[in-house]
Amino acid sequence: MQLDAQDVATARFLDGFPDPTWSVDATGRLSAWNRAAVTVFGLSAATVLGRFPQEVLGEVPTVDGPVDLRDAQGRRVGGAAVVWADGDLVHTSVRVCRGDVGSRSRRLLEDLLEHVGDAVVVVDAAGTVELLNKGAERLYGVRAEDLVGRHARGLWQDEEVEEYLEAVRRELVAGRTWSGVEVEFVTHGGRSLVVESAATALHDAHGGYAGAVLVGRDVTPVRELEQSLRAATRALRDRATQMAKATHRDALTGVAARSLLQERLSAALGASADGDEPVCVLAADLDGFRAVNDSYGLAAGDALLIAFAAHLRSALPPSATAGRLGADEFAVVLPGTDEVQAERIADVVRAWTPPTPLPGRGRRADDRRVGVTVGVVRATPVECRSPFDTGVRSVLERVEEDVRAQKNAR
Incomplete structure (x- = not known):
């Protein structure tokens, strides 16, 4: 995209902002993209200029308030936006919620979840995986690097995974609990499992649904043992009846x-x-x-x-x-x-x-x-x-x- 003198001046002006900031022209296309935006979103100015911001970032705000954007890898970027107009240009600057304290807290949480035996998967409101611990890797037979930033439908091979995720979202959005629900599915490796699932809703700054923490526990051995015991009990009862009749x-x-x-x-x-x-x-x-x-x-x-x-x-x-x-x-x-x-x-x-x-x-x-x-x-x-x-x-x-x-x- 060829920049005119005004665009160049605006770009230099925005580079002085410490937060990711951009401008859109009268057609609604990006005309300026500062260095902080390149760093945070992993997208160069040459890649984004001339495109509509929603194509690049997702749902972009038109007024001041909280934002929920995506970077080049599809990871969530949250924060608060300030929007102001300057002639034909509209500028947006985002204060990203990624301070040192938040980063350390998230790393501590991720380290803690790695030592949890249960499978833990964190998804956003759209069902995109934000975190997947080693327990989930073992249970579902997947790798975190293959799923983080992608939709959780890839957890297992059954098509019912999307029905499950939608059912969880529907219950949590309605304010109901999701606990002790057993789900049967087949992993990508062909294993048939019975998992006892629970979910906790995540909320944004306005109390809206922002995703969920999904916890799964493999109860397949327990259910198989119960089934074996029931079968053995039936066999003993039948045998006792037969012996009683025989004698x-x-x-x-x-x-x-x-x-x-x-x-x-x-x-x-x-x-x-x-x-x-x-x-x-x-x-x-x-x-x-x-x-x-x-x-x-x-x-x-x-x-x-x-x-x-x-x-x-x-x-x-x-x-x-x-x-x-x-x-x-x-x-x-x-x-x-x-x-x-x-x-x-x-x-x-x-x-x-x-x-x-x-x-x-x-x-x-x-x-x-x-x-x-x-x-x-x-x-x-x-x-x-x-x-x-x-x-x-x-x-x-x-x-x-x-x-x-x-x-x-x-």
Whole structure:
């Protein structure tokens, strides 16, 4: 650009300013650019003269006030501008916020962040990276020298990085917090990561949004461990269920399941039909069990069932089979046992009480005392000779009806 005499005089005048200063002519183009501007912005006069200042510096103010400009490398240059007119020329001088104290403070901050294990990235309002510590280099697999001065979309390879940055900006601008948000992405090296992110807003001199400090912590190992534990828990539960089915045992109490109990009863009825041996069936139903569940919770109810099942097995002869019919309903097959012997066993079962007194706290006034109701029946010759389904069902229905009758009588 060929400078006229006025431009040359203006340029010499502006070189006396210690702060970066420039002039624009009536067309809005730069006509003077002092030495301080060359030093601060890294742009020679020959490079900028004749161009519009916004092409070179970004958003240039037209009145006095704070500025947020860019140098030749895209780095932020902030400060306060003074604007005045001189004929057809408009001059702008910027007092840059880069004193010795500020520079030392920034260097101290950068040195501190280098020793922080978490990934720390500082971006401006437009999403340009201003600072990226070593923790961020390790986590995202990038280099600070490749990203500082460029948009943060280069942090990882997923396109969702821009959606993430926009979501952070939107929440912070609205005055809301951003903390504990997990983000899944793939690094440039192909690693799939889960990062717990947090963000803090940065503000300019007028309280407006000026950027954010983004903090990320790799929680991938923790989430993988949790997933492995969930898978292992499911596998153990499935295995326990399979074993319980394979052995026909009740998974909670260890007594026979209904299917095994019915098989043992059917075998006892068949043996009685052939040899005329007596077969008795005992049924036991816990009193006040539902109130225990309601007052103390399912865990207390389960403990009660386990304790009663242990007592029931201890009261039986070796030939007997104890089984669980329902929630708190149990039955026992007593082959070769008559009514007198069965009643003696029933008396022992009736004598059961909870192993320790239940606490008074949590109980309601109408809660029943925890005990057990026992019924006993002897299989009839017809039941012994009946088909599997008919005979077994008949005996179990009669003994359950005996238990209900005793409960109603009380």
